[in-house]
Amino acid sequence: MAQSEETPTMTTPHRPLHSGFGAASTAEDVIEGIDLTGRVAIVTGGYSGIGLETSRVLRAAGAEVVVPARDxxxxxxxxxxxxxxxVEPMDLMDPASVDAFAQRFLASGRPLHILVNSAGIMATPLTRDARGHEAQFATNHLGHFRLVERLWPALVAAHGARVVALSSRGIRFSPVVFDDLHFERRAYEPFLAYGQSKTANALFAVELDRRGRAEGVRAFAVHPGQIIDTGLSKHLSEEALRAAGALDEQGRPLRDPAxxxxxxxxxxxxxxxxxxxxQLDGLGGVYCENCDISPVVAAEDEAGWRADPGLAGVLPYAVDPKAAARLWEVSERLTA
Structure with a gap:
């Protein structure tokens, strides 16, 4: 992907569109009436949780859906x-596997209209990939970064592609710590690592959109909400989930979209x-939640936002264009 000469700026204002949808809307609600016949979609993690539901509704709307999977x-x-x-084999932690998947897809000659980067891991014990990269950053960010770079010709060939990066309100745990991305000099804490990787997902969408919009490739970061029955929280105890307000006293998931x-x-x-x-035609580079563009949290509101999961918004460091450009350059070096 060529380096853009533009000065890093936000592509689209972080102001809600008042889309007509909301926190309680479902994937079926938002895709109603949309025909994806002739469109090709890749959904990483598309066989469990949110990814599985994404694969299902995209396919029901007529899209050709490809799901790369480690298993x-x-x-x-x-x-x-x-x-x-x-289903195609691919392991986000293995650069050769990502390259092989992308090469097979490119060899088919198909354009790629939709890429949903849904796969991820959360709050894992300290693990490193073969290159020494911390596993959550390697899986959630670097693997998807490499995948997008390798699939770039197919995205451009779609003449109007969208890349969706699943971020999270976990951005509140950490910015991207450029001086020690892989916890080589600081104590490892699972949620700090998770937060860093989710902030990286959000920044990735900012810079990808800046670089891709001239060729019709737009990117969005997404906070899906707190959904614990997806397998993502498998490294957390029931006690920890209850303390976080995710489970009731009987161990059942709490449901309150607001x-x-x-x-x-x-x-x-x-x-x-x-x-x-x-509604998003011509837009991109933004962080979204509850089926709308999120506002940026003001400095004086940060404490309340961090404490109240119902408040909409994104922290400034997760959509900072300069940090996004720096992360891109670092990611290029790390993925060689």
Missing amino acids: PERARGALKKIDGVR RQQKTVGQGAATGVWCATSP
Whole structure:
């Protein structure tokens, strides 16, 4: 992907569009009436949780859906009730595997209209990939960064592609710490690492959109909500989930969309909206939640925002164009 000569600036203002949808909207709600016949979509993590629901509704709307998976057999089992979804092997932690998947896709000659980067890990014990990169940053950000770079010709060939990066309100835990990305000099804390990776996802969308918009490639970052019955929280104890307000006293998931406690269908809605809605034509480089563009949290409001999961907004450091450009350059070096 060529370096853009533009000065880093926001592409689209961080102001809500008043889309008509909201926190309780589902993926089926936002895609109603949209025909994706002839469109090709890739959904990483598209065989579990939010990714599975995303694959289902995109396919139901007529899209050709490809799901890359580290465990293809498990993915095929999860997707067996959705006719026509193709599963391909790919491991985001393995650069050669990402390259091989991208090469197979490019060899097919198909354009890529929608790429939803839904796969991810959360709050894992300290693990490193073969290059020594911390696993959450390597999986959630670097693997998807490499995938987009390798699939770039297919995205450009779509003449109007969208890339959706699943971020999270986990951005509140940490900015991207450029001086020690891989916890080599600071104590490892699972949620700090997770937060850094989710901030990286948001910044990735900012810079990808800046670089890609002249060629019709637009990018969006998404906070899906707090959905714990997806497998993402498997490294957390029930006690920790209850303390975080995610479970009731009987160990059941709490559901309150106004406080970001969502069903899988509600959690998939914002990503599907970003991937398909005509309301976003000509827009990009923004962080979205509850099926709308999020406002940026003012400095005086940060404490309240961090404490109240129901407040909409994104922290400034997660959409800072200069940090986004720096992260891109660092990511290029790390992925060689």
